Amino acid sequence: MNFDALFNAQLDALRKEGNYRVFADLERYRGQFPKARNHAGGAERDVTVWCSNDYLCMGQHPKVLEAMHEALDKSGAGAGGTRNISGTNHHHVLLEQELADLHGKEAALLFTSGYVSNWATLSTLGSRLPNAVILSDALNHASMIEGIRHARCGKKIWKHNDVEDLRRQLADCPADATKIIAFESVYSMDGDIAPIKEICDVADEFGAMTYIDEVHAVGMYGPRGGGVAEREGLMDRITLIEGTLGKAFGVMGGYITGSTALIDFIRSFASGFIFSTALPPAVAAGARASIRHLKVSEMERARQRQQVAKLRARLDEIGIPHLPNPSHIVPVMVKDPVKCKMISDVLLDRYGIYVQPINYPTVPKGTERLRFTPGPGHTDADLDRLIKALHDLWSQCALSRAVA
Secondary structure, rough: OOOOHHHHHHHHHHHHHHHOOOOOOOOEOOOOOOOOEEOOOOEEEEEOOOOOOOOOHHHHHHHHHHHHHHHHHHHHOOOOOHHHOOOOHHHHHHHHHHHHHHHOOOOEEEEOHHHHHEEEEEHHHHOOOOOOEEEEEOOOOOHHHHHHHHHOOOEEEEEEOOOOHHHHHHHHOOOOOOOEEEEEEOOOOOOEEEOOHHHHHHHHHHOOOEEOOOOOOOOOOOOOOOHHHHHHHHHHHEEEEEEEEOOOOOOEEEEEOOOOOHHHHHHHHHHHHHOOOOOOHHHHHHHHHHHHHHOOHHHHHHHHHHHHHHHHHHHOOOOOOOOOOOOOOOEEEOOOOOHHHHHHHHHHHHHHHHHHEEOOOOOOOOEEEEOOOOOOOOHHHHHHHHHHHHHHHHHOOOOOOOOO
C-alpha cells in the first residue's frame, strides 16, 4: 500500500479547492511587535503582522519578559512532568489564585492550552454528570465541539445567539437532565458578542449550568480585563468561565474558573489535565505578570480600541466590505478561497503585510475572509500602508466594494 499516495491525493484536493494552508515563517522582534522578520526562499525581510491574537502586544511587555527571565533563572526550564506526578510548581498556584480573583471565582485550574481546557472540561462534565445534556451554540469553537463529542452525552445545537431557540431546546430536555449551556462571549471569526444576560436568564429559568468561553475577551474587556461577563457585571451568574493565556495575555495556556467543588471535580477526573505535562514555571510567571498589569492598566485596551475604530473608518472610506460587529475583530470579506489566498500572498510578497486567509473549514464556504486584529503597536503609518495595499488589490482582483 502506497500510503503517501493516499495522503497526497487529499492534499492535492485541498490545494485545488484553495483551502490548503501555508504557514508564514516569522520571527518576532522583541519589543517591536507587530514588526517581524519573514524567512522565505532563503531570504529575509521585515513585515508587519495584522492578524495576531496577541491583541495587546503583551507578549512583548517588559513586565512579562522580566517575570519570565526571573522564573527561568530561579526554577529552570520545565515543570518536570504532570502536576499529579511532579507536584505543583508554586508559580502555578500563584497564577491560579490570580485567575480566580480576575473572574471573581473561588478557584481556577490551568491547562496547556485553551483548546485542551475546553475539550477536557466539557468532556468531563458531559461524561460524568448524571443524564447530562450539553446545549451548544451553533458557532462554538472546534475545541468545544470536540469536548462535547468526546463526552458522548446528550447534546443539542441551538441557533447562534438565538435565546428563544435555546429556550425551546431546554424545554425539550428530559426532566431529569443535567443541562449545560455552552457558548462563547466573543466569536472569533465574525466578531459578534453573545447576549450573556439573556442566556443567564433562560439558564436560571430551567436550572441549567452556564459554561462560557471568554478566550477572545479576557484581557480585552471589563475594567480589569475579566472579559465581556465582567464588563456587563455578570460573572457571578456564570457557573464556569474558561479562558486563555495565549491571546490578550500574550503567553500560552488555558484555564477554567468556578467554585471550589467544580474545579476540584475537573482536576480529579479530567484526563486532559491529569495526564498532561504542566506549563513551564516561566510561562506561568509571565502570564501572572500580564494579568496583574492588565488589571490596573487601561492604556493598552484604549489604544487598541482606537486603532480598530480607525481601521473600520478607513475601510469604509474606500468601500472595502467588512463585517460590522461590536468587538476588536475586523473580518474583511473576500468570499472566494482562491482570491482570499492570492490576496494574502500578494500582501506579504509585495507589500510586506501579513494577514492569514481564513478559509473552510474554519468558516463556511463562500464566507472566506481576511481577519484583521489591529493592536496598540500598529502605527498610523502602518494603517496607511495597509489601506493603500487593500485599495490596489481590490481593484486588481475586481472585487466588489461596499456601497456607502
